[in-house]
Amino acid sequence: MKILVCISHVPDTTSKINFTDGDTKFDTNGVQFVINPNDEFGLTRAMWFKEKQGASVDVVNVGGAETEPTLRKALAIGADNAIRVNTEAKDGFQVAKELAKVAKDGNYDLVIAGRESIDYNGGMVPGMMAKILGANFVNTCVSLEVDGDKATAIREIDGGKETLTASLPLVIGGQKGLVEESDLKIPNMRGIMMARKKPLNVVEPSNAEAFTSSEKFEKPAPKGDVKLVSEDNLDELINLLHNEAKVI
Amino acid sequence: MSVLVYIESENGKFKKASYEAASYAKGVADQLGTTVTAISINANDNASLGNYGVSKVLNVANDKLAKFNAEAYADAIAQAAKNEDAKVVVIGQTANDKYIAPILAVDLEAGYASNVVELPSSTAPFQVKRTAFTNKAFNVTNISTDVKVIGVSKNAYGLVENNTEASIEDFAPTLADGDFTVNVESVDKAKDKVTIADAEIVVSGGRGLKGPENWGMIEDLAETLGAATACSKPVSDMGWRPHSEHVGQTGKPVASNLYIAVGISGAIQHLAGINASKTKVVINNDPEAPFFKAADYGIVGDAFEVLPKLTEKLKEFKANNA
Numbered sequence: 038m039k040i041l042v043c044i045s046h047v048p049d050t051t052s053k054i055n056f057t058d059g060d061t062k063f064d065t066n067g068v069q070f071v072i073n074p075n076d077e078f079g080l081t082r083a084m085w086f087k088e089k090q091g092a093s094v095d096v097v098n099v100g101g102a103e104t105e106p107t108l109r110k111a112l113a114i115g116a117d118n119a120i121r122v123n124t125e126a127k128d129g130f131q132v133a134k135e136l137a138k139v140a141k142d143g144n145y146d147l148v149i150a151g152r153e154s155i156d157y158n159g160g161m162v163p164g165m166m167a168k169i170l171g172a173n174f175v176n177t178c179v180s181l182e183v184d185g186d187k188a189t190a191i192r193e194i195d196g197g198k199e200t201l202t203a204s205l206p207l208v209i210g211g212q213k214g215l216v217e218e219s220d221l222k223i224p225n226m227r228g229i230m231m232a233r234k235k236p237l238n239v240v241e242p243s244n245a246e247a248f249t250s251s252e253k254f255e256k257p258a259p260k261g262d263v264k265l266v267s268e269d270n271l272d273e274l275i276n277l278l279h280n281e282a283k284v285i
Numbered sequence: 286m287s288v289l290v291y292i293e294s295e296n297g298k299f300k301k302a303s304y305e306a307a308s309y310a311k312g313v314a315d316q317l318g319t320t321v322t323a324i325s326i327n328a329n330d331n332a333s334l335g336n337y338g339v340s341k342v343l344n345v346a347n348d349k350l351a352k353f354n355a356e357a358y359a360d361a362i363a364q365a366a367k368n369e370d371a372k373v374v375v376i377g378q379t380a381n382d383k384y385i386a387p388i389l390a391v392d393l394e395a396g397y398a399s400n401v402v403e404l405p406s407s408t409a410p411f412q413v414k415r416t417a418f419t420n421k422a423f424n425v426t427n428i429s430t431d432v433k434v435i436g437v438s439k440n441a442y443g444l445v446e447n448n449t450e451a452s453i454e455d456f457a458p459t460l461a462d463g464d465f466t467v468n469v470e471s472v473d474k475a476k477d478k479v480t481i482a483d484a485e486i487v488v489s490g491g492r493g494l495k496g497p498e499n500w501g502m503i504e505d506l507a508e509t510l511g512a513a514t515a516c517s518k519p520v521s522d523m524g525w526r527p528h529s530e531h532v533g534q535t536g537k538p539v540a541s542n543l544y545i546a547v548g549i550s551g552a553i554q555h556l557a558g559i560n561a562s563k564t565k566v567v568i569n570n571d572p573e574a575p576f577f578k579a580a581d582y583g584i585v586g587d588a589f590e591v592l593p594k595l596t597e598k599l600k601e602f603k604a605n606n607a
């Protein structure tokens with residue numbers, strides 16, 4: 038089985054979000070970039086397929102040279118090859134088209150992407166990619182087994198779970214549950230040394246068109262101060278929730 | 286030309302989020318000087334959509350669509366959009382909506398904006414505001430394609446009543462075998478439990494509750510309020526509560542009217558996921574806990590003392606206000 042894991046390169050979850058150039062650009066000053074958390078769960082599941090079922094695992098990112106350390110980290114975790122499509126990610130559609138081309142050219146059986154990226158959080162790339170490829174698609178995937186060309190997946194729905202079957206080729210939008218938090222691997226020294234020698238192929242984009250563009254960013258309006266209520270005066274809290282906030 | 290809105294139903298019934306999508310579609314239709322057509326699949330109560338400004342309902346009744354299937358649903362909606370010559374297609378942001386929308390966007394060669402929180406600020410160029418950086422910021426996005434797909438966030442635009450007479454027409458999309466290659470084998474859904482996605486109120490517990498054996502207090506409070514229960518990430522990682530209750534930046538997003546956080550410190554990743562909630566209450570014994578900076582109302586106190594008292598008082602309140 039040939040697996041492709043799509044890796045989005047995103048600001049660490051602790052990052053303060055600020056903008057520059059008249060609020061048109063994300064301020065990367067002092068920001069650490071990481072593998073998108075949803076993709077990390079997917080990558081770890083891919084390593085399981087590699088170890089238990091002899092799968093090969095490639096990782097791919099659509100982005101500039103600045104994303105290479107993130108791809109190297111994926112190699113250090115155990116991916117075999119990395120591919121970087123050398124173009125700025127402009128919108129979900131453009132990225133999906135570029136990724137679909139890589140998936141098609143490489144004849145991958147299984148494409149693992151994340152439910153959403155935590156920067157743009159469009160939640161759109163995996164579904165678009167699947168539709169462009171004509172592949173099956175399972176979103177919010179929390180469990181995945183593959184037997185031959187048959188996949189069994191569990192998807193999270195509002196208030197429960199759904200078990201689905203589909204044949205390969207398959208694209209998933211994955212998240213926590215694919216593996217547990219405690220299964221996530223921190224690259225060790227050997228992994229990091231080996232990753233340096235693994236191939237990171239830079240491919241030129243097909244110049245797919247974007248359908249949306251970012252006009253500007255805004256920060257949420259600052260919040261007023263918290264109203265503290267004494268624990269001996271819970272009636273006051275109920276009064277505030279009923280009459281002021283009108284939520285009970 | 287009209288604005289098309291897909292109205293999700295469950296067991297034939299519409300939910301509040303569906304009516305919110307209809308309300309939003311009416312807002313966009315007014316801006317564009319046109320009317321709203323809705324498409325529903327195996328729903329019973331189509332006439333009620335008129336209350337939120339829908340003029341025409343395309344009623345799809347098809348046993349093949351009895352089980353949810355993203356590809357087939359997207360195909361049906363795309364055909365309706367083409368028939369109606371819709372330039373704007375509105376959809377909600379439930380788990381199923383988020384599954385359908387990207388497929389639909391490819392079908393229609395449409396630019397798609399997800400997590401939209403307001404009506405377009407301009408329709409030419411077409412600009413909408415959406416959340417980005419998991420709720421830490423907003424992005425104003427231009428959509429440049431002729432047809433646009435808009436995913437409208439729950440509890441952002443809200444319900445807007447608008448008395449319209451809705452005509453109901455049967456609509457029979459042509460479905461191909463290729464639409465049914467992902468099969469639902471089984472569904473495991475808790476009955477009579479409020480889900481985080483639907484809940485108006487969410488009561489959430491953190492590590493401050495010390496252990497899973499103490500969750501009775503959270504459940505009592507939630508039950509009294511008709512609320513869903515949720516938890517912080519470490520609580521689900523330690524197996525005190527199921528993963529499905531984990532909320533935050535890497536868990537489920539919460540956009541309820543009221544979010545009550547008990548024994549949760551208010552880490553940036555937690556707050557990112559819940560700050561779309563309208564009113565936030567924190568109960569924490571440490572006055573320095575960062576959650577107090579993000580909350581509207583706070584109680585500095587021991588959860589083990591405050592919660593039972595609060596639940597009692599709320600029961601009285603409910604009894605007097607029933």
Ligand SMILES: Cc1cc2nc3c(=O)[nH]c(=O)nc-3n(C[C@H](O)[C@H](O)[C@H](O)COP(=O)(O)OP(=O)(O)OC[C@H]3O[C@@H](n4cnc5c(N)ncnc54)[C@H](O)[C@@H]3O)c2cc1C
Nearest residue numbers: 491492493517518533534535548549550554555570571588
């Ligand atoms: C990549 C990444 C992603 C993450 N994503 C998420 C996410 O999506 N969601 C999330 O929640 N977290 C997330 N986290 C974790 C986050 O950083 C915090 O560690 C976590 O939110 C803390 O959980 P907590 O508030 O329950 O526990 P703690 O931080 O331990 O806080 C417990 C609180 O309980 C209070 N307390 C103790 N005893 C009592 C008492 N008797 N009565 C009242 N209060 C009491 C304490 O004062 C304290 O404030 C993420 C972390 C990382 C690194």
Ligand SMILES: Nc1ncnc2c1ncn2[C@@H]1O[C@H](COP(=O)(O)O)[C@@H](O)[C@H]1O
Nearest residue numbers: 043098099150151153154159160161162
């Ligand atoms: N620039 C990118 N390069 C590679 N994969 C990406 C990129 N952007 C998004 N993805 C994948 O698509 C998923 C969902 O992203 P999004 O639709 O942006 O929320 C991510 O979790 C990644 O797996």
